[in-house]
Amino acid sequence: MSRLQVVSGKGGTGKTTVAAALALALATEGKRTLVVEVEGRQGIAQLFETEALPYEERKIAVAPGGGEVYALAIDAELALLDYLQMFYKLGGAGRALRKLGAIDFATTIAPGVRDVLLTGKACEAVRRKEKNGRFTYDYVVMDAPPTGRITRFLNVNDEVAGLAKIGPIHHQAQAVMRVLKSPETAVHLVTLLEEMPVQETADGIAELRAAQLPVGRIVMNMVRPSLLDGTGLARVGAAPRTAIAKSLSSAGLGGARRGGLAERLVDPLLQQAAEYAERHALETEQRSVLAEQGLPLHELPLLADGMDLAGLYELAKLLRKQGMS
Numbered sequence: 001m002s003r004l005q006v007v008s009g010k011g012g013t014g015k016t017t018v019a020a021a022l023a024l025a026l027a028t029e030g031k032r033t034l035v036v037e038v039e040g041r042q043g044i045a046q047l048f049e050t051e052a053l054p055y056e057e058r059k060i061a062v063a064p065g066g067g068e069v070y071a072l073a074i075d076a077e078l079a080l081l082d083y084l085q086m087f088y089k090l091g092g093a094g095r096a097l098r099k100l101g102a103i104d105f106a107t108t109i110a111p112g113v114r115d116v117l118l119t120g121k122a123c124e125a126v127r128r129k130e131k132n133g134r135f136t137y138d139y140v141v142m143d144a145p146p147t148g149r150i151t152r153f154l155n156v157n158d159e160v161a162g163l164a165k166i167g168p169i170h171h172q173a174q175a176v177m178r179v180l181k182s183p184e185t186a187v188h189l190v191t192l193l194e195e196m197p198v199q200e201t202a203d204g205i206a207e208l209r210a211a212q213l214p215v216g217r218i219v220m221n222m223v224r225p226s227l228l229d230g231t232g233l234a235r236v237g238a239a240p241r242t243a244i245a246k247s248l249s250s251a252g253l254g255g256a257r258r259g260g261l262a263e264r265l266v267d268p269l270l271q272q273a274a275e276y277a278e279r280h281a282l283e284t285e286q287r288s289v290l291a292e293q294g295l296p297l298h299e300l301p302l303l304a305d306g307m308d309l310a311g312l313y314e315l316a317k318l319l320r321k322q323g324m325s
Contacts, residue, residue, distance in 0.1 A: 001026070001325065002186035002216070004126045004179060005141045008150040008204065009190030010197045014221045016043035017307060017315070018190045018300065019143040024316035025325040027067030031138040034125050037073045038118040039145060044071050049309050055079075057125075063316070070137070072125070079117040115156040120172055123179040147189060147204035154180050154187070155211045186216030191290070193220055193283040198290060205293050217324065218295050220287075222302040226280075298322045 005022060009015035016037075023035035034057060037044045045053045048060045053073035061069040128136040145153045179185060187208055191201040201218065208215050290297060300318055303311045319325060 001139070002184055002214070003135070003137075003139055004122065004185040005139060005216070006144045006150075006154070006185060006187040007141065007190060008144045008147050008187060009219075009221075010148070010192075010200045011146050013190045013192050013197050015146070015190040016041075016143050017047060017312070018188075018219050018221060019141050020044055020047045021300075021312055021315035021319055022188075022324060023069050023071075023139075023141040024061060024063050024313060025319040026139040026141065027061075027063035027069045028316075028320060028325055029065035029067060031063070031067045032070070032136070033063075033067070033139045033141060034070045034072060034137045035141045035143065036122045036125070037071070037143045038122075039143070040073065040075070042073065044073070044143060047307070047309075047312055064313075072121075074118050074121045076114045076117050079121050082121075115153050116173060116176065119154060119156075119180065120176050123176045126179055126184060144187075147200050150187065150204060151207040151211050151213065154208075154213055181212055181214065183214065185214050187213055188216040188219060190219045190221050192222055193286045195282070195286065198286045202289060202293060205295070215295060218290055218293065218297050220290065220297060220299045223283075223299050224279075224302050296323075298324060 005019075005026070007015050007019035007022060009018070019035060023033045027033040035044055037053065042052050044060075045051065048069075048071070050060050053060075053071050055073065055075045055078045057070045057072045059068055060071045063069060122140055122142050125137055126135075126140045130136055144150055189201045189204055191197040205215055287297075298319065299322070300315055303314070305311070
């Protein structure tokens with residue numbers, strides 16, 4: 001597995017949940033994982049049921065087998081102060097710049113600077129080593145921006161490197177791109193089995209490939225359980241109403257008399273079956289579109305009881321079983 005795991009997806013597909021579950025899955029059996037949030041939404045903290053994450057690496061969970069999950073919410077302004085201190089040794093002058101609003105200007109107005117800082121901080125965590133030579137983190141998982149802007153977010157360092165031909169900014173951008181375009185990185189796309197998310201996933205994969213960024217896997221999230229097999233689907237709309245009413249009556253749902261409960265249940269039941277058959281056909285079609293992308297496919301279920309910490313551990317277990325760890 002690549003050491004930097006970038007997770008993106010159309011809004012509403014559960015990319016943050018998948019990123020959190022992946023961090024847990026990768027931390028299994030004594031590994032140490034850092035999950036990085038770059039959008040300032042504190043979604044990771046909510047999923048792990050902990051307080052809001054500060055701009056520092058904090059342990060938030062223990063994975064099966066004793067592994068550890070750390071988390072970091074990257075603040076672009078503070079990351080810029082780190083950058084200025086690292087390369088220019090500004091110290092108190094950097095803090096003064098923040099008070100004057102120069103930091104906010106640089107991270108909001110200057111083209112690409114914000115994304116360089118965010119990706120650069122994650123890549124620094126990937127490369128960081130302890131005194132004994134071991135990597136500080138076995139894996140870094142980035143909860144990245146949505147699919148619609150993931151390529152620009154990751155590739156912006158190339159743009160900055162082109163503008164700054166020499167100096168620390170140039171070298172920083174080049175160092176980041178060496179990580180992002182190497183086998184050390186994999187960009188995973190999260191989708192639902194619906195037309196718009198699947199199409200955005202396909203478009204995102206094409207853009208990532210065109211930018212020579214390493215595409216990893218596709219995660220089909222919130223997949224609903226199968227209720228009917230092929231034979232059952234073929235019978236939808238074909239079974240006689242009287243036979244259905246008789247079956248309902250035999251199951252104890254109302255008497256067999258005309259106009260009874262069993263007979264009144266037939267229409268709603270047939271309508272639900274037709275809706276399920278239509279949704280099943282749509283999902284089958286979307287699976288085919290995803291299969292055409294030529295990437296490994298993974299599947300996570302829709303949790304009936306909603307998402308909580310126990311559910312997150314369950315999703316991590318499923319990702320491990322499917323080889324994403």
